[in-house]
Amino acid sequence: MKKVTFTPIGVIRTPFKTRDDAPIQPSRAEGARGTVEIRPDLAEGLEDLDGFSHITLIYHLHLSKSFKLKVIPYLDDVPRGVFATRAPRRPNQIGVSVVRLIKIEGTVLHIENVDMLDGTPLLDIKPYVPGFVDQAEVRSGWLEDALRRDKKKK
Ligand SMILES: C[S@@+](CC[C@H](N)C(=O)[O-])C[C@H]1O[C@@H](n2cnc3c(N)ncnc32)[C@H](O)[C@@H]1O
Structure with a gap:
């Protein structure tokens, strides 16, 4: 397959310096604040984004070297x-x-509920629109039991 390469559109800043520090998902990161610094040449692309309460960040997990x-x-x-x-x-x-x-603020997005490490390269931003997701009969596979067990522990 042909290689695909991306140039980051910015960088994500968070309080988390090591993998063990970072929450496992935004739902477990309540109140954890961060910023997204967007490349100045892409500033115009941020117009109208401020009307959205949530955004989807797509990024490079740059410290993951193997799988x-x-x-x-x-x-x-x-x-x-x-x-x-x-x-x-x-x-x-x-x-x-x-x-x-x-x-x-300019090309800086202030965000909350971050689960990524400081310095994570950002590849794209999309507005989060629940209405675009087909919610009919959502199943969560093996995670349904795992999440139920986890909830009971608390
Ligand atoms: C379970 S992953 C979930 C990431 C994302 N919410 C997702 O579902 O694709 C979150 C964990 O990835 C690790 N992580 C976060 N940023 C990373 C980065 N830039 N490189 C490598 N690992 C990272 C941290 O250990 C964090 O707790």
Whole structure:
């Protein structure tokens, strides 16, 4: 297959310096604030984004250098296919997080509920629109039991 290369559109700044520090998902990162610094040449592309309460960030999990096709995910002790997990070590190290957009100041986006490491290269931003997601009969596979067990522990 032909290689695909991307140039980051910016960088994500968060309080998390090591992988162990970072929350596992935005839903577990309540109140964790960060910023997104967008390249000045792309500033015009931010117009109208301020009307959205949440945005989807697509980024390079740049510190993941290797992967396994079966992983024991957080929340489980059974090996799962990597594509059935959100594990950061995957064949293409792409991360996706829906975060809360607090405000935009120039080319700096202030965001909340961040689960990525400081310095993570940002590849794209999309507005989060629940109405674009088909919600009919959503199933969450092995995570349904895992999340139920996790909830009980608290
Ligand atoms: C389970 S992943 C989920 C990432 C994203 N929300 C997703 O679902 O694609 C989150 C973990 O990835 C790790 N991580 C975050 N940023 C990273 C980066 N830039 N490079 C490598 N690992 C990273 C941290 O250990 C964090 O707890």
